[in-house]
Amino acid sequence: MEFYSNDFEDGSFLDPRFTCDGENIRPHLGWSEVPAEAKSLALAVFDPDAPGKGFLHWLVVNLPPQDRELNSDDPIPAPGKELINDFGEVGYGGPCPPSGTHRYIFTLYALSVESIEPTDYQDFLALVDKYKLAQSSITGLYSRR
DSSP, X not given: OEEEOSSOOTTEEOOGXXXXXXXOOOOOEEEEXXXXXXXXXXEEEEETTSTTTOEEEEXXXXXXXXOOEEOTTOOOOTTOXXXXXXXXXXXXXXXXXXXXXXXXXXXXXXXSSSOOOOSSHHHHHHHHHHHEEEEEEEEEEEOOO
Protein backbone atom coordinates (compact mmCIF):
# COMPACT_ATOMS: atom_id res chain seq x y z
CA MET A 1 0.00 0.00 0.00
CA GLU A 2 1.33 3.46 -0.86
CA PHE A 3 0.57 6.41 1.41
CA TYR A 4 1.52 10.02 0.67
CA SER A 5 0.63 13.68 1.11
CA ASN A 6 0.60 16.50 -1.41
CA ASP A 7 1.36 18.84 1.51
CA PHE A 8 4.58 17.29 2.88
CA GLU A 9 7.22 14.73 1.99
CA ASP A 10 7.93 11.78 4.26
CA GLY A 11 10.49 12.92 6.83
CA SER A 12 10.08 16.65 6.13
CA PHE A 13 8.80 19.47 8.33
CA LEU A 14 5.09 20.19 8.35
CA ASP A 15 3.84 23.59 7.29
CA PRO A 16 2.66 25.53 10.39
CA ARG A 17 -0.88 25.77 8.96
CA PHE A 18 -1.30 22.07 9.91
CA THR A 19 -0.33 22.77 13.54
CA CYS A 20 -1.56 24.62 16.64
CA ASP A 21 0.60 27.55 15.51
CA GLY A 22 -1.44 27.94 12.33
CA GLU A 23 -4.88 26.92 11.08
CA ASN A 24 -4.78 23.51 12.81
CA ILE A 25 -6.14 21.83 9.68
CA ARG A 26 -5.20 18.36 8.55
CA PRO A 27 -2.90 17.94 5.55
CA HIS A 28 -3.93 16.25 2.31
CA LEU A 29 -3.51 12.48 2.47
CA GLY A 30 -3.66 10.04 -0.44
CA TRP A 31 -3.15 6.32 -0.93
CA SER A 32 -3.09 3.63 -3.58
CA GLU A 33 -2.59 -0.12 -3.95
CA VAL A 34 -5.10 -0.96 -1.21
CA PRO A 35 -5.46 -4.76 -0.99
CA ALA A 36 -8.51 -5.94 -2.94
CA GLU A 37 -9.79 -7.86 0.08
CA ALA A 38 -9.81 -4.73 2.32
CA LYS A 39 -13.25 -3.99 3.75
CA SER A 40 -12.32 -0.75 5.55
CA LEU A 41 -9.45 1.60 6.25
CA ALA A 42 -8.31 3.21 9.49
CA LEU A 43 -6.00 6.14 10.05
CA ALA A 44 -3.98 7.30 13.04
CA VAL A 45 -1.62 10.22 13.66
CA PHE A 46 0.66 9.63 16.64
CA ASP A 47 3.54 11.57 18.20
CA PRO A 48 5.91 9.03 19.79
CA ASP A 49 8.15 11.84 21.11
CA ALA A 50 5.54 13.34 23.45
CA PRO A 51 6.11 12.84 27.18
CA GLY A 52 4.75 9.63 28.67
CA LYS A 53 3.53 7.07 26.16
CA GLY A 54 3.23 9.49 23.24
CA PHE A 55 0.28 11.53 22.02
CA LEU A 56 -2.59 10.63 19.68
CA HIS A 57 -3.49 13.52 17.35
CA TRP A 58 -6.10 11.92 15.10
CA LEU A 59 -7.95 8.62 14.84
CA VAL A 60 -10.34 7.67 12.03
CA VAL A 61 -12.01 4.29 11.60
CA ASN A 62 -14.30 2.58 9.09
CA LEU A 63 -13.22 4.53 6.01
CA PRO A 64 -14.51 3.10 2.72
CA PRO A 65 -11.72 1.09 1.07
CA GLN A 66 -12.51 2.43 -2.42
CA ASP A 67 -11.71 6.05 -1.46
CA ARG A 68 -8.19 7.19 -2.33
CA GLU A 69 -7.66 10.55 -0.64
CA LEU A 70 -8.72 13.07 1.97
CA ASN A 71 -8.17 16.75 1.29
CA SER A 72 -7.81 19.20 4.17
CA ASP A 73 -11.42 20.31 3.97
CA ASP A 74 -13.09 17.04 2.89
CA PRO A 75 -15.68 15.61 5.26
CA ILE A 76 -14.90 12.12 6.53
CA PRO A 77 -16.69 9.80 4.08
CA ALA A 78 -19.44 7.63 5.57
CA PRO A 79 -19.40 5.25 7.32
CA GLY A 80 -16.03 6.54 8.50
CA LYS A 81 -15.85 8.39 11.76
CA GLU A 82 -13.33 10.33 13.78
CA LEU A 83 -12.73 9.32 17.38
CA ILE A 84 -11.46 11.17 20.44
CA ASN A 85 -7.80 12.21 20.35
CA ASP A 86 -5.51 12.90 23.31
CA PHE A 87 -6.64 16.55 23.31
CA GLY A 88 -10.00 15.11 24.44
CA GLU A 89 -11.65 16.21 21.19
CA VAL A 90 -13.11 14.39 18.20
CA GLY A 91 -11.14 15.03 15.00
CA TYR A 92 -7.70 16.21 13.99
CA GLY A 93 -5.55 18.04 16.51
CA GLY A 94 -2.43 19.43 14.94
CA PRO A 95 1.13 19.16 16.23
CA CYS A 96 1.87 21.37 19.23
CA PRO A 97 5.08 20.04 20.83
CA PRO A 98 6.09 21.60 24.16
CA SER A 99 9.76 21.69 23.10
CA GLY A 100 12.13 20.28 20.53
CA THR A 101 11.36 18.58 17.23
CA HIS A 102 8.73 15.85 17.31
CA ARG A 103 7.78 13.19 14.77
CA TYR A 104 4.15 12.88 13.67
CA ILE A 105 3.54 9.44 12.23
CA PHE A 106 0.55 9.22 9.88
CA THR A 107 -0.39 5.54 9.46
CA LEU A 108 -3.03 4.08 7.18
CA TYR A 109 -4.29 0.55 7.81
CA ALA A 110 -6.26 -1.72 5.42
CA LEU A 111 -8.53 -4.00 7.45
CA SER A 112 -10.33 -7.26 6.72
CA VAL A 113 -13.52 -6.12 8.50
CA GLU A 114 -16.08 -3.44 7.60
CA SER A 115 -15.95 -1.73 10.96
CA ILE A 116 -14.19 -1.56 14.27
CA GLU A 117 -15.41 0.26 17.36
CA PRO A 118 -12.39 0.84 19.59
CA THR A 119 -12.85 2.33 23.03
CA ASP A 120 -9.41 4.00 23.09
CA TYR A 121 -6.09 4.05 21.24
CA GLN A 122 -4.78 0.85 22.86
CA ASP A 123 -7.99 -0.95 21.90
CA PHE A 124 -7.63 0.50 18.37
CA LEU A 125 -4.10 -0.92 18.10
CA ALA A 126 -5.27 -4.34 19.31
CA LEU A 127 -8.13 -4.41 16.78
CA VAL A 128 -5.88 -3.22 13.96
CA ASP A 129 -3.35 -5.91 14.84
CA LYS A 130 -6.12 -8.52 14.67
CA TYR A 131 -7.60 -7.41 11.31
CA LYS A 132 -4.71 -5.71 9.49
CA LEU A 133 -4.08 -6.68 5.86
CA ALA A 134 -1.56 -3.92 5.14
CA GLN A 135 -0.26 -0.66 6.55
CA SER A 136 1.78 2.28 5.35
CA SER A 137 3.18 5.32 7.16
CA ILE A 138 4.59 8.74 6.46
CA THR A 139 6.21 11.00 9.01
CA GLY A 140 6.08 14.77 9.35
CA LEU A 141 8.29 16.74 11.69
CA TYR A 142 7.49 19.88 13.66
CA SER A 143 9.08 22.15 16.24
CA ARG A 144 7.51 25.31 17.63
CA ARG A 145 9.00 28.70 17.02
